[in-house]
Amino acid sequence: MNVKDSEHIIGELSESYTTTENPKEADLIILNTCSVREKPVQKLFSELGALRKINPKAKFGVCGCTASHMGEEIIKKAPYVSFVLGARNTSRIKEAIKKEKAVITDIDYDETTYVFKNVHKNPYKDFVNIMVGCDKKCTFCIVPKTRGKEISIPLDLILKQIENLAKEGVKEITLLGQNVNNYGKRFSVPHPKVDFTDLLREVSKIEGIERIRFTSPHPLHADDKFLEEFATNPKICKHIHFPLQSGSTKILKAMKRGYSKEWFLNRCEILRQIPDIAISTDIIVGFPGESEEDFNETLQVVEKVKFEQIFSFVYSPRPLTEAATFENQVPKEIAKKRLWRLQDLHTKILEETAKKQVGKVYKVLVEEIGMGKSDNFFTVKLDKDPNLLGKIVDVKITKANKHTLEGELVKDFK
Numbered sequence: 001m002n003v004k005d006s007e008h009i010i011g012e013l014s015e016s017y018t019t020t021e022n023p024k025e026a027d028l029i030i031l032n033t034c035s036v037r038e039k040p041v042q043k044l045f046s047e048l049g050a051l052r053k054i055n056p057k058a059k060f061g062v063c064g065c066t067a068s069h070m071g072e073e074i075i076k077k078a079p080y081v082s083f084v085l086g087a088r089n090t091s092r093i094k095e096a097i098k099k100e101k102a103v104i105t106d107i108d109y110d111e112t113t114y115v116f117k118n119v120h121k122n123p124y125k126d127f128v129n130i131m132v133g134c135d136k137k138c139t140f141c142i143v144p145k146t147r148g149k150e151i152s153i154p155l156d157l158i159l160k161q162i163e164n165l166a167k168e169g170v171k172e173i174t175l176l177g178q179n180v181n182n183y184g185k186r187f188s189v190p191h192p193k194v195d196f197t198d199l200l201r202e203v204s205k206i207e208g209i210e211r212i213r214f215t216s217p218h219p220l221h222a223d224d225k226f227l228e229e230f231a232t233n234p235k236i237c238k239h240i241h242f243p244l245q246s247g248s249t250k251i252l253k254a255m256k257r258g259y260s261k262e263w264f265l266n267r268c269e270i271l272r273q274i275p276d277i278a279i280s281t282d283i284i285v286g287f288p289g290e291s292e293e294d295f296n297e298t299l300q301v302v303e304k305v306k307f308e309q310i311f312s313f314v315y316s317p318r319p320l321t322e323a324a325t326f327e328n329q330v331p332k333e334i335a336k337k338r339l340w341r342l343q344d345l346h347t348k349i350l351e352e353t354a355k356k357q358v359g360k361v362y363k364v365l366v367e368e369i370g371m372g373k374s375d376n377f378f379t380v381k382l383d384k385d386p387n388l389l390g391k392i393v394d395v396k397i398t399k400a401n402k403h404t405l406e407g408e409l410v411k412d413f414k
């Protein structure tokens, strides 16, 4: 989401600025920030300081989620910062630049009908926002406080944008939102009733779009209608990011996730019936109140589902969140040890699953010379033929490493 927000900022400023890889020659340096964990927030100030040393003449701006929750405190801490622009206010970037010391952090701001100028680095794939904000109240998460309440972007605006991208040669789109499969819950304009499955069906009718991805779906909203569409729509890539967070129903309750371990496992059981599907997830280790038993339940879920990818982190208390006030915090050392155990288990699972990849034939979108992504989101190294760029080709896997696959072309490309 932050990558797309950065592209929106670049698009909005494209009449007055061009981008540079060299901070020394920049007139304007914008840091687009995340605040989902503590580390990126700490990094903001060290990064600002380092960039200021390299280029003291540049104008500095801070955007994104940390901008939303820290606001003018950023300017107090780093007085050379000229503006602060929240994650919900990206469309107001030009206004922020014009006004010295502007602090725009309105989380009720509605930009769901604003059409951003489109910029995408990769000519064959792009991200498309389908909603802003989040209505959930997960007790560990700062996002509702930085991105505001959930509003869906009108269907016709999304489809128009994707049609335009298809005309430009984009083949793969990723639909973006905090809870994509809750799409249609609320619009800020009069709108016919529509849900995420309806949206997927409409997007897949667009000529030129060959692959559809989305992130992130919420396990709570993974109803049968959605799973059926996911399984049967040939344009939908068979990779799903399905954030577990914890394998203990007790902890899921404390997190206010809205689903149980059993519900999650049942959804994964249905998903695993799809041939060659890959499931990735997020797991928080050491959430307040997590006992050894709760953690073991997480390990059991990991064993059962055998996720292809896990983003795992030690719980980090965030400001403005309920869980930060919980008294039963787990000591960092215990949480770290649990994280290592989880990661060890996952490494073993990956070694097992990697072996099973050899001999499979995957459809790969060649994104750079010699490199592409399979339908189920593996990075695949293949022939270094520039003629393959942007094509979807069949690749037979000849070697499987932990994070990448290697293969050779089996058919003429389209």
Ligand code: SF4
Pocket: 134, 135, 136, 137, 138, 141, 142, 143, 144, 178, 179, 218
């Ligand atoms: S669903 Fe929960 S974790 Fe995801 S953005 Fe919303 S509050 Fe945060």
